[in-house]
Amino acid sequence: MDDNVAVIGVGLGKVGEHWEKSLRDLAIESIWMAFEDSGIDKVDALYVGNMSSGPFVEQEHIGALIADFAGLGPIPAVKVEAACGSGGAAFIEGYMGVKSGMYDYVLVTGVEKMTDVLPSKTTSILANASDRDYEAFHGVSFVALNALVMRRYMHEFKVKREDLSIFPVISHKNAPFSKHAMYRKEISLEAVMNSPIIADPLSLMDCAPICDGAASVILCSEKKAREFTDTPIIVSGVGLATDTLGVHDRKHMTTLSAAVEASKKAYKMAGVTPKDINIAEIHDAFSIMSALSIEDMGFAKKGQGTKMALEGQHYIGGDLPINLYGGLKARGHPVGATGVYQIGELVYSLRGDGRVDAERGLAENIGGSGATVSVCVLERGD
Amino acid sequence: MDVPRHWREQVRRYRLVGSKCKDCEKLSFPYRTVCPKCRSRNYEDYQLIGRGKIISFTNINSPPKEHKYNLPFAVALIELMEGPVITAQITDARAEELEIGMEVEMVTRKIMEYNDDGIICYGYKFRPIVEYAHP
Known part of the structure; x- marks a missing residue:
């Protein structure tokens, strides 16, 4: 059972047309919601699910951007892209990070800022x-x-x-x-x-609908998850x-x-x-x-x-x-x-x-x- | 950047040249350098005739920005008589005329003009096959 992977934190930002918030604002907000939900505030790696930060907001390299601005430290952070399937693909990458034993705690953040263009x-x-x-x-x-x-x-x-x-x-x-x-x-x-x-x-x-939003989840082994909760989600x-x-x-x-x-x-x-x-x-x-x-x-x-x-x-x-x-x-x-x-x-x-x-x-x-x-x-x- | 990108597609867009696997004879459009059926890398150009039938279609009311001056237009999935299925606009037909099974043929038309670089792009479209009565 030790090698099962569990979700211990969730942060789902409000979806909508967020004129006042940038891509990084949305991502950071959901990350800290997930931290609050999980009871931890440090992770070993970040996977970002995102389709088109380049064309939408002229920003690539958003793994490093988000790790930097969310205060995650010098952890490995990369973007995973598979069009509208980017979030699920990033989640599976994060799952593998924990499953392989490479990382103890992995943060997966999906973010898209779509409304800055017509x-x-x-x-x-x-x-x-x-x-x-x-x-x-x-x-x-x-x-x-x-x-x-x-x-x-x-x-x-x-x-x-x-x-x-x-x-x-x-x-x-x-x-x-x-x-x-x-x-x-x-x-x-x-x-x-x-x-x-x-x-x-x-x-x-x-x-x-076309909209802006960001969501984050935190993954770790089932064994570690049981230190936080009696009912981890596996x-x-x-x-x-x-x-x-x-x-x-x-x-x-x-x-x-x-x-x-x-x-x-x-x-x-x-x-x-x-x-x-x-x-x-x-x-x-x-x-x-x-x-x-x-x-x-x-x-x-x-x-x-x-x-x-x-x-x-x-x-x-x-x-x-x-x-x-x-x-x-x-x-x-x-x-x-x-x-x-x-x-x-x-x-x-x-x-x-x-x-x-x-x-x-x-x-x-x-x-x-x-x-x-x-x-x-x-x-x-x- | 945009010019070579359209230039290198000329043979496909103007002449409808696809590829044929030299081992299993599978035809592809667009061309493929690895056969999707037998994974052979032996391929040659293959000239498609440009006739087929509509297997699905839609009339677009909300196009991507490069195509906003072309409204209204219809696109279809066309099963070519040689087998490959191609995505293309339907021209010279009214929206209400289109139906699954309609026979169509290739013509060369302007695809878009008002893209960011102002390059006028031509390419294949398909129109209903009309039988003209000879005098």
């Missing part, structure tokens, strides 16, 4: 996660790539747009409870259906996989092969099957990604990813409650920070927040249109 520039920066020469060059935005996958999915499996539009409703249902969420209110299916079309068949409310399985960068090169355009691979690895490491997962944080950047994720991580057959949603099984009290703190849609999607927010939210749910009694959950973080997917299984260690 929305059309943001759209262009996000498109850098696709194949710039063969997808983005032709004017294909990220929303458009997801729209292409969504139309194909609707065509292949005879699924209606309103069946997919249920996913934003589910995520928003949990948002009023979520103190750090950007939009803390419920929305109706009609509101999603009637919101303006961005790239048909995707509408505005199918898409997670990281029992992690998996990361990649797929073709371009949607056009996928054998099955409506399958996230990387989610299939990553979840298999994580389940195997944790010694579980999808049936053993009680709750899940799903990467609902676009409604279609929720359906594909549910299917490709083994919770539903291909083409049936909306079934549990329509039956109400993803709400609290259902078979698989998802996105308990609002998901990307309502909490917000500060791209490189999202994966760390998901881990923190999963920790909150597993510690017990009075809403669900869950023993085990997973967090799924997607980079780009599915070229990177990480899946992490966490469980209560009591």
Whole structure:
């Protein structure tokens, strides 16, 4: 048991449009929230999940920047980048730092400052996660790539747009409870259906919002974690996989092969099957990604990813409650920070927040249109 | 910086040249120097004909900034008759005409003009195949 890795601290900054705060302000705030939560204030290494600090705020080298300004001392500090999957990828790097015995305490911070540029520039920066020469060059935005996958999915499996539009409703249902969420209110299916079309068949409310945010978690061995708490949250399985960068090169355009691979690895490491997962944080950047994720991580057959949603099984009290703190849609999607927010939210749910009694959950973080997917299984260690 | 970047893509963007694996004959567009099927590094240029059918499409209302003067425009995933699937804009068609299965052919058009460096970029787009009646 000694070599298990546990999460002992979480700090989730408020997600939103933070005109008065810089990238470093956001990161430092979440780091010291995590310190306060854990009871320690020193770590041996920092991994920063971030997609595009260069294009967004003309700042690279943010590992050193954040270590410097957060007062972490001369520790190793690097940025990990895998587009919108940067946070989950950074978490797995941090996990390996502890698991390998290299570091005793590791800090993982996800941060993205998106609102210092105009929305059309943001759209262009996000498109850098696709194949710039063969997808983005032709004017294909990220929303458009997801729209292409969504139309194909609707065509292949005879699924209606309103069946997919249920996913934003589910995520928003949990948002009023979520103190750090950007939009803390419920929305109706009609509101999603009637919101303006961005790239048909995707509408505005199918898409997670552009925003700023930072989240931090602290990792250490289970043995050390037990010095701080009787119920550490154990990281029992992690998996990361990649797929073709371009949607056009996928054998099955409506399958996230990387989610299939990553979840298999994580389940195997944790010694579980999808049936053993009680709750899940799903990467609902676009409604279609929720359906594909549910299917490709083994919770539903291909083409049936909306079934549990329509039956109400993803709400609290259902078979698989998802996105308990609002998901990307309502909490917000500060791209490189999202994966760390998901881990923190999963920790909150597993510690017990009075809403669900869950023993085990997973967090799924997607980079780009599915070229990177990480899946992490966490469980209560009591 | 931007000039060589577009210049070196000429053969792909103007002539739709992909690659063929000399060992397993797998065709790729864009070209690949390592075969995605058999991992062979023996490859040669392959001239695609530029015809195919739409397998998915979308009409974009909120484009990246380099494309904001091109609105409205549609992009599609097109399965070329030789097999590879390509992402490209659809031109010479109204949004409501597009459908999955529609046959399209390549044309060379202006892709963007108002990027940061002011370089006018041309490349492939696809249009519906029209059968003209001969007099």
